[in-house]
Amino acid sequence: MQIAVVGGGECSLHVREVAEELGRLLAEEGHTLLCGGLGGVMEAACRGSAEAGGTVVGILPGERGDANPHVGIKIATGMGHARNAIIVRSSDAVIALPGGYGTLSEIALALKMNRPVISLESWDIAGTVKARDPREAIEILNRLLYI
Amino acid sequence: MQIAVVGGGECSLHVREVAEELGRLLAEEGHTLLCGGLGGVMEAACRGSAEAGGTVVGILPGERGDANPHVGIKIATGMGHARNAIIVRSSDAVIALPGGYGTLSEIALALKMNRPVISLESWDIAGTVKARDPREAIEILNRLLYI
Amino acid sequence: MQIAVVGGGECSLHVREVAEELGRLLAEEGHTLLCGGLGGVMEAACRGSAEAGGTVVGILPGERGDANPHVGIKIATGMGHARNAIIVRSSDAVIALPGGYGTLSEIALALKMNRPVISLESWDIAGTVKARDPREAIEILNRLLYI
Amino acid sequence: MQIAVVGGGECSLHVREVAEELGRLLAEEGHTLLCGGLGGVMEAACRGSAEAGGTVVGILPGERGDANPHVGIKIATGMGHARNAIIVRSSDAVIALPGGYGTLSEIALALKMNRPVISLESWDIAGTVKARDPREAIEILNRLLYI
Numbered sequence: 269m270q271i272a273v274v275g276g277g278e279c280s281l282h283v284r285e286v287a288e289e290l291g292r293l294l295a296e297e298g299h300t301l302l303c304g305g306l307g308g309v310m311e312a313a314c315r316g317s318a319e320a321g322g323t324v325v326g327i328l329p330g331e332r333g334d335a336n337p338h339v340g341i342k343i344a345t346g347m348g349h350a351r352n353a354i355i356v357r358s359s360d361a362v363i364a365l366p367g368g369y370g371t372l373s374e375i376a377l378a379l380k381m382n383r384p385v386i387s388l389e390s391w392d393i394a395g396t397v398k399a400r401d402p403r404e405a406i407e408i409l410n411r412l413l414y415i
Numbered sequence: 416m417q418i419a420v421v422g423g424g425e426c427s428l429h430v431r432e433v434a435e436e437l438g439r440l441l442a443e444e445g446h447t448l449l450c451g452g453l454g455g456v457m458e459a460a461c462r463g464s465a466e467a468g469g470t471v472v473g474i475l476p477g478e479r480g481d482a483n484p485h486v487g488i489k490i491a492t493g494m495g496h497a498r499n500a501i502i503v504r505s506s507d508a509v510i511a512l513p514g515g516y517g518t519l520s521e522i523a524l525a526l527k528m529n530r531p532v533i534s535l536e537s538w539d540i541a542g543t544v545k546a547r548d549p550r551e552a553i554e555i556l557n558r559l560l561y562i
Numbered sequence: 563m564q565i566a567v568v569g570g571g572e573c574s575l576h577v578r579e580v581a582e583e584l585g586r587l588l589a590e591e592g593h594t595l596l597c598g599g600l601g602g603v604m605e606a607a608c609r610g611s612a613e614a615g616g617t618v619v620g621i622l623p624g625e626r627g628d629a630n631p632h633v634g635i636k637i638a639t640g641m642g643h644a645r646n647a648i649i650v651r652s653s654d655a656v657i658a659l660p661g662g663y664g665t666l667s668e669i670a671l672a673l674k675m676n677r678p679v680i681s682l683e684s685w686d687i688a689g690t691v692k693a694r695d696p697r698e699a700i701e702i703l704n705r706l707l708y709i
Numbered sequence: 710m711q712i713a714v715v716g717g718g719e720c721s722l723h724v725r726e727v728a729e730e731l732g733r734l735l736a737e738e739g740h741t742l743l744c745g746g747l748g749g750v751m752e753a754a755c756r757g758s759a760e761a762g763g764t765v766v767g768i769l770p771g772e773r774g775d776a777n778p779h780v781g782i783k784i785a786t787g788m789g790h791a792r793n794a795i796i797v798r799s800s801d802a803v804i805a806l807p808g809g810y811g812t813l814s815e816i817a818l819a820l821k822m823n824r825p826v827i828s829l830e831s832w833d834i835a836g837t838v839k840a841r842d843p844r845e846a847i848e849i850l851n852r853l854l855y856i
Contacts (some may be wrong), residue, residue, distance in 0.1 A: 494788035
């Protein structure tokens with residue numbers, strides 16, 4: 269499956285560890301990681317997935333050179349925040365970590381497009397499912413995707 | 416100025432009246448109305464502006480034929496919800512009325528792009544400014560734009 | 563009708579005069595001018611239309627501040643060359659003046675989307691209709707649109 | 710490297726064989742194949758690459774379900790022909806096979822964005838480099854990319 273991980277371009281050390289573990293678990297489950305390809309949460313999730321041998325896709329707002337070093341496949345949209353809609357549309361489900369208004373826009377677009385959204389310490393929006401940690405996020409994901 | 420009005424593609428009679436009055440006031444202030452060009456809140460705001468002689472721009476997710484009958488200038492993006500980013504980027508300020516996740520995505524994108532967001536009975540997101548009615552929304556708008 | 567004028571961001575004095583006359587004639591026919599909103603052919607067409615009292619829409623690759631001074635309604639797409647598809651999709655017909663590869667992409671997209679394309683000293687691509695001067699371009703346009 | 714193959718959504722048996730061989734050779738060189746993800750030239754190139762073990766990315770105009778069966782990573786842009794700009798922007802070079810106006814728009818955008826364009830029996834546009842067969846296309850590609 270193609271699973272999007274969204275979250276801030278900057279983040280705390282704690283969130284970085286959560287994102288990295290999540291990326292690793294997604295790779296171990298055989299999922300392709302989609303994300304915005306930049307720093308912070310995105311970079312940590314990419315590193316976790318890439319180091320576990322997973323496929324990592326960055327859907328970038330600008331050029332390929334903006335990608336963090338763990339992105340394998342670089343999609344350069346050149347369309348700024350409008351690329352958030354492509355991340356969401358391309359995903360089977362979205363896992364949201366802490367982030368700002370950009371992350372909120374991705375949660376909203378995902379709910380609008382009927383993608384399951386799992387919130388891991390992220391925005392508290394009606395329609396999302398909360399998970400306490402990456403392992404629970406994966407359990408919820410599997411339950412949502414395979415029923 | 417170019418002012419975006421965002422809100423649901425379907426709405427109650429009360430919200431319809433609010434949107435129509437807002438559209439009328441925006442036109443009377445000399446503002447160009449930007450919106451998604453479809454029904455509900457968008458259509459009511461367009462009607463209000465158009466009937467008051469204002470310029471009405473619809474930035475449509477699909478084709479020009481999808482526009483409500485009060486849209487004067489029809490921008491057919493053909494890019495679905497990703498067009499929300501264009502509505503926001505093209506505006507000096509955003510006024511949000513009741514709506515669903517699409518409206519929430521527009522509020523989030525507007526805050527991300529540092530556009531002032533006035534919430535008229537819409538989502539309660541940190542960073543927005545609340546207005547009780549269209550007249551107060553216009554007062555807040557003028558205060559935000561002309562200082 | 564919404565008529566797109568496409569052409570180079572830089573142009574010769576001769577082309578500038580042709581574009582300006584074309585813009586003026588489009589306004590006199592009551593058409594709304596759509597273009598990319600930047601310099602060269604776009605700016606000259608905008609000036610011609612604006613000075614004749616026409617409605618001028620710039621669908622910009624970046625921000626509103628990039629628009630030439632004759633654009634009335636500024637659509638800031640923030641999506642670079644991908645905005646060419648929006649210019650074309652929003653138009654009833656496209657008139658192409660001399661320009662480079664960006665202009666060629668607009669001609670190609672217009673033909674792909676079944677928009678009539680009138681070539682005024684522009685790329686010689688099968689499917690376009692040639693006009694010798696702005697007046698003939700308008701005659702061809704009227705014949706294509708009103709039959 | 711990420712190499713885009715562009716061409717018609719329908720094609721002759723001969724072109725299909727050329728596209729499939731090209732896809733195979735690209736995979737053997739270790740390149741990731743980018744394309745529009747649909748039928749015709751795109752499908753044949755995808756099959757060639759996928760059967761040779763290559764990575765195949767489809768940047769789709771609509772939804773993931775539109776992809777041909779050989780696409781591995783499915784990017785659903787939902788933005789129609791405007792996605793052509795993303796295919797080009799994401800590539801190190803573009804190889805064009807026979808196709809219609811959509812293909813021409815991709816050639817034009819590639820030249821506009823300074824991507825090398827190799828034409829394999831495709832549109833004859835100044836700025837492209839002609840190759841007679843897939844093997845020569847790869848030779849030209851390597852010369853262009855590694856100098």
